[in-house]
Amino acid sequence: MATKPISAAFAGPAGLAVLPALLSKPTPAVMGILNVTPDSFSxxxxxxxxxxxxxxxxxxxADGADIIDIGAESTRPYGSQPVSADDELKRLKPVLADIIALGVPVSIDSMKSEVVAWAxxxxxxxxxDVWGLQRDPGMADIVAARGVPVIIMHNREHADPAIDIMKDIATFFTRSIEIAAKAGISSDSIVLDPGIGFGKVPEQNMMVLARLSxxxxxxxxxxxxxxxxxFISTVVPSEPQNRIGGSIAAHLIAAQxxxxxxxxxxxxxxxxxxxxAAAIKGQQ
Structure with a gap:
C-alpha cells in the first residue's frame, strides 16, 4: 500500500513524546471521546x-481533555455495522485537520491500518487499535514506521462468562506485545487497554476494574x-446519557x-x- 510522507508533527521522537507528557500528570490524563459516526452507542x-x-x-x-480520540466507525460490540476504510476516511477527511490544528494531541481510533496510516x-x-494489533496484519508495521504510541485494547469475538477474564486479557496482551516487538515497536510506546465493554459480560467488566492492578x-x-x-445499566438501569455517575465511579476505581x-x-x-479524589487522598 502506498503511503504519503510521514507528517513532521508527530513522526519519530516527537510522536513518542506525546505519551510521556500524558503520563507526567499527577492525576490520570483524560482522553475525550469524539465519534464522527451515525451509530455509536451513546x-x-x-x-x-x-x-x-x-x-x-x-x-x-475547554473541559480539560489532554488528548482527543476520534473514531469514524462504531466499534460497540452489539449492533454496530462494519464500514469500509473509504467510509471512515470520508467521515474523517472534512474534520481531522481542523481538529489537529486546535493544538491538543489527537488519537485515531480505528482497526484499519489504511485509516490509521492516513490519519x-x-x-x-x-x-x-481496538483489536490490539491482532486483526489487521499491517497495523503493527504502520505504527512502527510512523514512530507513534499505540493503544493496544483487549477484545473478544464473543463474551464467555466461564473464563477467567484477567487470564484471557493477560494472554491477549502477551501476544500483542510480541507482535509489536517483532514489528519494531518500542515497549515505551505501548499503552494497554483492558477493553471494558468488549467481549465481556457485565460481571467481567466489573471484575476487570476491581482487579486492574x-x-x-x-x-x-x-x-x-x-x-x-x-454494564452500568445492569447495576442501575439507565440510558447511556444518564450513566455519568456510574462512569465516574468506575473511572475513580480504575484510577485507584x-x-x-x-x-x-x-x-x-x-x-x-x-x-x-486526588485532593482528598492527599490529606491522608
Missing part, C-alpha cells in the same frame, strides 16, 4: 457533521474507558487501581472527579 450521529465535530472538539479541550500522516499523534506485571501504562458502558489514562465522554465531570 452519541451516534451527534457529531457526524464537520462543524459539529469541530465544536465538540473545542468543548472537550497519522495528517498529524494524529496516537494509534488506538494485576496488569501491573506488564509494567506498561493502562488506559480505561468505562464511559457510559452498558493504577489507570494512567481515562477515556471519557463527559470530560469536565471526569476531570473534576479525578482532581477532587
Amino acid at each position: 452519541d451516534g450521529g451527534q457529531f457526524i457533521a464537520p462543524e459539529l465535530a469541530l465544536a465538540q472538539a473545542r468543548k472537550l479541550i 497519522l500522516d495528517q498529524g494524529a499523534a496516537v494509534a488506538n 494485576e496488569l501491573d506485571t506488564f509494567r506498561l501504562p493502562v488506559l480505561v474507558g468505562a464511559s457510559r458502558k452498558r 487501581n493504577g489507570a494512567r489514562i481515562i477515556r471519557a465522554h463527559d470530560v469536565a465531570e471526569t476531570v473534576q472527579a479525578l482532581l477532587v
